[in-house]
Amino acid sequence: MGGMTEQLGLEGMPTRLFSCTPSRLTTWLDCPRRYRMTYLDRPSPQKGPPWAHNTVxxxxxLALARWWAEPRARRTPVVARGLVDSGWRTDGFADSAQADRWRLRAGDMVERYVATLDPADEPVGVERTVAVRTGSLAVSGRIDRVDQRGDELVVVDYKTGRSVLTTDDARGSLALALYALAGRRTLRRDCRRVELHHLPSGQVVGFDHTDQSLARHLSRAEAIGAEAVAAAEALLAGGDADALFPARVGPRCGWCDLARACPQGRAAAGPLRRPWDGLADELDQPAAS
Ligand code: SF4
Structure with missing residues (x-):
């Protein structure tokens, strides 16, 4: 699983490209140890149990993707709620009462959100896979939704977490910038606007990239990829895994699926979080309204 593919360069010399997703690159940035356990170690270390917030x-x-697959006349808020209900799973919840409460909340979120959409405004893509190659990377990923506005494409990413978002989140996101570049390449239309749609609040934050800001993200992605490749090659050559892929302990260790296999992170994180601890406001939410 080296993630390398070969391509003939202009000179006819094979160039090795690092095949990756945006999340592979950001995992390297967040924690090289986690990167190694996720992408290199085989067999993969055992993950913790599923998180309820990921289930939500x-x-x-899933409901939003299926909503766009419905015939236009059925793209209504009520149908959207029904799609949440029919696709619902209970992984990670404390009990069925909590799972039910969150099924209703998720239904509320989706119903409210699709009420703001025009069902006739067909997206260019829903869960669309896009890809772009650079001198050293072959990046691919899946965009939640690609809209067309005027002559340009817009990358839309749905967020369901508790944190409130700012324009900086849209501007600074390496993943969104790579999606814009890959969307441009795969769909052959200009694409510079990226948007985060925060379902719990209905908030939309967006950023209009320029060629320069996209190029900055791209060179950052290439630098990250080069680091990750160099570490993997040094490991293959017999290097020390813990030195090449240091554990970067921090608050995120409490949410890391691989903390059980990581003594340093486990020590830093303190007691393991419960699978439903990532649900926002769970304690003071008597019921969805
Ligand atoms: S527990 Fe923390 S240090 Fe360990 S792999 Fe996960 S994020 Fe990295």
Whole structure:
């Protein structure tokens, strides 16, 4: 699983490209140890149990994708709620009462959100896979939704977490910038606007990239990829895994699926979080309204 593919360069010399997703690159940035355990170690270390907040996120994403697959006349808020219900899973919740409460909340979120959409405004892509090659990277990823506005494409990413978002989140996101570049390449239309749609609040934050800001993200992605490749090659050559892929302990260790296999992170994170601890406001939410 080296993630390398070969391509003939202009000179006819094979150039090795690093095949990756945006999240592979950001995992390297967040924690090289986690990167190694996720992408290189085989067999993969055992993950912790599923998180309830991820179950909510997956249900919302699935319902929104299926909503666009419905015939136009059925693209209504009520149908959207029904899609949350029919795709609902209970992984990670404390009990069925909590799962039910969150099914209703997720239904509320999706119903409210699609009420703001024009069902006739067909997206260019829904869960669309896009890809772009650079001198050293072959990046691919899946965009939640690609809209067309005027002559340009817009990258839309749904967010369901508790944190409130700012324009900086849209501007600074390496993943969104790479999606814009890959969307441009795969769909052959200009694409510079990226948007985060925060379902719990209905907030939309966006950023209009320029060629320069996209180029900056791209060179950052290439630098990250080069670091990750160099570390993997040094490991293959017999280097020390812990030195090449240091554990970067921090608050995120409490949410790391691989903390059980990582003594340093486990020590830093303190007691393991419960699978439903990532649900926002769970304690003071008597019920969805
Ligand atoms: S527990 Fe923390 S240090 Fe360990 S792999 Fe996960 S994020 Fe990295």
């Amino acid at each position: 996120g997956a249900a919302v994403h």
